[in-house]
Amino acid sequence: MFHCxxxxxxxxxxxxxxxxxxxxxxxxxxxxxxxxxxxxLTDEYGFLSFWHEHDGARLLGAPVAEPLTLSGGVAQYxxxxxxxxxxxxxxxxxxxxxxxxxxxxxxxxxxxAPAPPRRPAPGxxxxxxxxxxxxxxxxxFWSAAGGLEFFGAPISEPEWELTAAGRRQVQYxxxxxxxxxxxxxxxxxxxxxxxxxxxLAELQAIDTTPQGNPGYESVGPAAPAAPDVAPLGAAPRxxxxxxxxxxxxxxxxxxxxxxxxxxxxxxxxxxxxxxxxSAQWLYAYxxxxxxxxxxxxxxxxxxxxxxxxxAIYSKLxxxxxxxxxxxxxxxxPDVPNVMYFNGGVALHGTYWHNRFGTGAxxxxxxxxxxxxxxxxxxxxxxxxxxxxxxx
Numbered sequence: 001m002f003h004c005x006x007x008x009x010x011x012x013x014x015x016x017x018x019x020x021x022x023x024x025x026x027x028x029x030x031x032x033x034x035x036x037x038x039x040x041l042t043d044e045y046g047f048l049s050f051w052h053e054h055d056g057a058r059l060l061g062a063p064v065a066e067p068l069t070l071s072g073g074v075a076q077y078x079x080x081x082x083x084x085x086x087x088x089x090x091x092x093x094x095x096x097x098x099x100x101x102x103x104x105x106x107x108x109x110x111x112x113a114p115a116p117p118r119r120p121a122p123g124x125x126x127x128x129x130x131x132x133x134x135x136x137x138x139x140x141f142w143s144a145a146g147g148l149e150f151f152g153a154p155i156s157e158p159e160w161e162l163t164a165a166g167r168r169q170v171q172y173x174x175x176x177x178x179x180x181x182x183x184x185x186x187x188x189x190x191x192x193x194x195x196x197x198x199x200l201a202e203l204q205a206i207d208t209t210p211q212g213n214p215g216y217e218s219v220g221p222a223a224p225a226a227p228d229v230a231p232l233g234a235a236p237r238x239x240x241x242x243x244x245x246x247x248x249x250x251x252x253x254x255x256x257x258x259x260x261x262x263x264x265x266x267x268x269x270x271x272x273x274x275x276x277x278s279a280q281w282l283y284a285y286x287x288x289x290x291x292x293x294x295x296x297x298x299x300x301x302x303x304x305x306x307x308x309x310x311a312i313y314s315k316l317x318x319x320x321x322x323x324x325x326x327x328x329x330x331x332x333p334d335v336p337n338v339m340y341f342n343g344g345v346a347l348h349g350t351y352w353h354n355r356f357g358t359g360a361x362x363x364x365x366x367x368x369x370x371x372x373x374x375x376x377x378x379x380x381x382x383x384x385x386x387x388x389x390x391x
Contacts, residue, residue, distance in 0.1 A: 031216040034062035035223045038210020045074045045085040050095040064198045065208050077201040080193040097175045100196045107203045107384055108311045112156035127153045138171050138178050141191035151176045162314045203384040272386040275367055280357050294373035295357025299365040312385045314340040337378035341387040349374030
């Protein structure tokens with residue numbers, strides 16, 4: 001199975017959070033357009049003012065969708081969160097952050113272990129609701145950046161999780177997830193807010209299609225280049241071969257493509273993936289309609305790909321993988337189109353063999369895919385896509 005492998009003082013954080021955002025050269029009431037995401041931020045619903053007042057560039061990021069009606073109010077998704085405007089009984093309105101942390105965890109069926117039964121440690125804060133604790137390295141950042149009102153209470157203990165930036169210590173809160181970048185230890189960037197707003201928008205099928213600039217002031221970087229995802233019919237770009245590869249046996253003729261299994265019914269055309277270990281074949285569905293299939297090679301004896309129903313929780317366009325098997329260290333550089341769905345188990349492109357769908361199980365637990373198939377699947381499957389591994 002592939003495994004991809006100090007405390008900041010509160011007063012320092014307060015200073016940084018107050019001045020850490022890039023100096024604004026625009027009037028705070030002026031609408032803004034973010035070319036990187038293709039969306040605007042205005043004060044029609046009070047979101048622009050809230051964004052300025054709460055260090056939005058750092059804590060919320062750019063908008064990834066236009067405002068929309070949500071649960072009786074108006075909401076707008078940002079890279080790291082969601083803002084909501086709710087009306088009170090007297091007709092007044094209030095802007096607050098949305099529960100993206102709790103909703104993201106629920107969408108991915110995450111179940112957090114309860115806090116261990118022990119006496120609180122010095123400097124640790126215990127929350128009655130849920131019983132979870134908050135301590136360093138996250139406590140100072142949480143307190144200085146908005147605390148309970150902005151982030152909500154913790155819904156997990158600190159844990160290690162594979163993020164888009166690699167394996168990091170994280171803690172989930174009702175309205176956010178905080179993560180620690182160990183490479184930035186001792187700097188203001190050690191603790192960061194995860195991009196759960198964008199991920200949740202994808203999971204909830206929110207329209208994030210970039211819009212043109214209606215004439216507002218542009219803020220932030222330019223729009224990124226088009227994603228480098230090869231269409232299914234295009235020849236894949238060759239990835240570099242690992243140094244001194246082991247001899248590969250001659251390809252075994254593939255067996256006839258097996259019949260696709262019946263996909264579990266999913267409402268609203270939801271996307272899902274089925275990996276059949278017996279057939280060594282993968283199927284992609286939109287609702288009950290099969291839209292794609294490909295041969296695979298799964299975990300070898302003693303490293304079998306685990307069965308069950310999971311969800312894609314991390315996507316990496318390119319990753320160097322390494323590990324230790326039977327006491328021997330191995331490394332495979334530049335593995336393309338990696339999508340993790342269960343711990344260190346991932347779907348990914350494979351350039352070091354071509355024995356897909358032959359019955360040869362060659363991986364350390366991951367699902368090996370042909371390069372073109374992996375590229376197509378990576379572009380098609382959003383975060384949270386269900387993955388069912390079965391016989």
